[in-house]
Amino acid sequence: AQSVTQPDIHITVSEGASLELRCNYSYGATPYLFWYVQSPGQGLQLLLKYFSGDTLVQGIKGFEAEFKRSQSSFNLRKPSVHWSDAAEYFCAVGGRTGGFKTIFGAGTRLFVKA
Amino acid sequence: ETGVTQTPRHLVMGMTNKKSLKCEQHLGHNAMYWYKQSAKKPLELMFVYSLEERVENNSVPSRFSPECPNSSHLFLHLHTLQPEDSALYLCASSPQRTGVYTGELFFGEGSRLTVL
Numbered sequence: 621a622q623s624v625t626q627p628d629i630h631i632t633v634s635e636g637a638s639l640e641l642r643c644n645y646s647y648g649a650t651p652y653l654f655w656y657v658q659s660p661g662q663g664l665q666l667l668l669k670y671f672s673g674d675t676l677v678q679g680i681k682g683f684e685a686e687f688k689r690s691q692s693s694f695n696l697r698k699p700s701v702h703w704s705d706a707a708e709y710f711c712a713v714g715g716r717t718g719g720f721k722t723i724f725g726a727g728t729r730l731f732v733k734a
Numbered sequence: 735e736t737g738v739t740q741t742p743r744h745l746v747m748g749m750t751n752k753k754s755l756k757c758e759q760h761l762g763h764n765a766m767y768w769y770k771q772s773a774k775k776p777l778e779l780m781f782v783y784s785l786e787e788r789v790e791n792n793s794v795p796s797r798f799s800p801e802c803p804n805s806s807h808l809f810l811h812l813h814t815l816q817p818e819d820s821a822l823y824l825c826a827s828s829p830q831r832t833g834v835y836t837g838e839l840f841f842g843e844g845s846r847l848t849v850l
Contacts (some may be wrong), residue, residue, distance in 0.1 A: 652836040663738075663824050663841035671836065710777075714837015720765065720782040720790050720828075722837035727776075 622647050624711050626725035633701050634733050641696040641728050643711030651713040653694045654722070655685055658708045667709075670694065681705070706732045737761065740825050740842035748850050749815060755845045757808040757825030765835055766808040768800060769824040771844070777824075783808060784835075815849045822846050 623646045633639050645651060652671055656664040668679025675687040685696045694711060711725040738759045747753050759766060768780040782790035783802040797819075799811040808825055826839040 652838070654838060656839075656841075661822075661844070661846070663740075663843045664826075664839070666838065666840070669836075669838055671831065712837065712839075714835070720767070720784070720835055721779060722839055724777045 622713070622723050624713055624723050624725040626709075626711055626728045628728045629726070630729040630731065632731040632733060635703050636700050639696075639698045639701045639705070639730070641709050641711075641730070643694045643696065643725060645692050645694065645711075645713050645723075647692075647713055647715075650689065651715060653685075653687060654712040654714065655679065655683070655694075655696050656710045656712060656724075657681075658710065658727075660707075664710060667696070701730075701732055703732045703734065706730055738825055738827055738840050738842035740823075740845050742845060743843065744846045744848075746848045746850065747812065747815065749817070751815075752811070752813040754812065755810040755823055755825075755847075757810075757842055759806055759808075759825075759827040759840070759842075761827055761829070761840055763827035763829050763840070764805055765828045765830075766802060766805070767826040767828070767839065768808065768810050769826060769841075770821050771824055772821040781810075812847070815847075817849050820847055820849045 625644045654669045655667040658664045670677050670687045708727045708729050710727045714722050741756045765784045770778045780794045781800040786802045801809040822844045824844045825842040
């Protein structure tokens, strides 16, 4: 079955420290891959996406993610976290055959301490 | 105005009320979605409209009734709701890439619904 796993329910990092949020997927083929961020009481905002080509993709707000086919992973990274990055982060996959069901992970809540 | 706009942002209603949530997108997308987000539960896809035709209905109770009068507007009509329907309702739209919907979504800020 198609699924997305975010192993960490929540993560706490110090401001200025590096960040890596993990995402693993189960899918029959190489999917389209996304990371979204949600601040409290807000909708989801697309951080970055992978369709094809270079497996290291750059997104907004200084985030990047790397697609590793052999590990079925699409981990999100940021070299230096800012307090404003505190939010919930969702990994998601979409199908190359089209269709309307984007599969979301359960989310990882990021806390940033001063 | 750009993006996806949802109104109202907050709604409190009794179980016997009838209300509607509105969504408008200014991105020129052909597909629009309603998602439900409850505390400690994953995002739930409720309905999808493509070119104003409903293409997905994920076993949503009939007390939720969607309407898509054109490709820019989407409504969710609510009637005789239950307290467990209290949640954040998110509208989204999506573009096509080489004729295919990729799963990329553009979300509104959500309508926080509380059912008393």
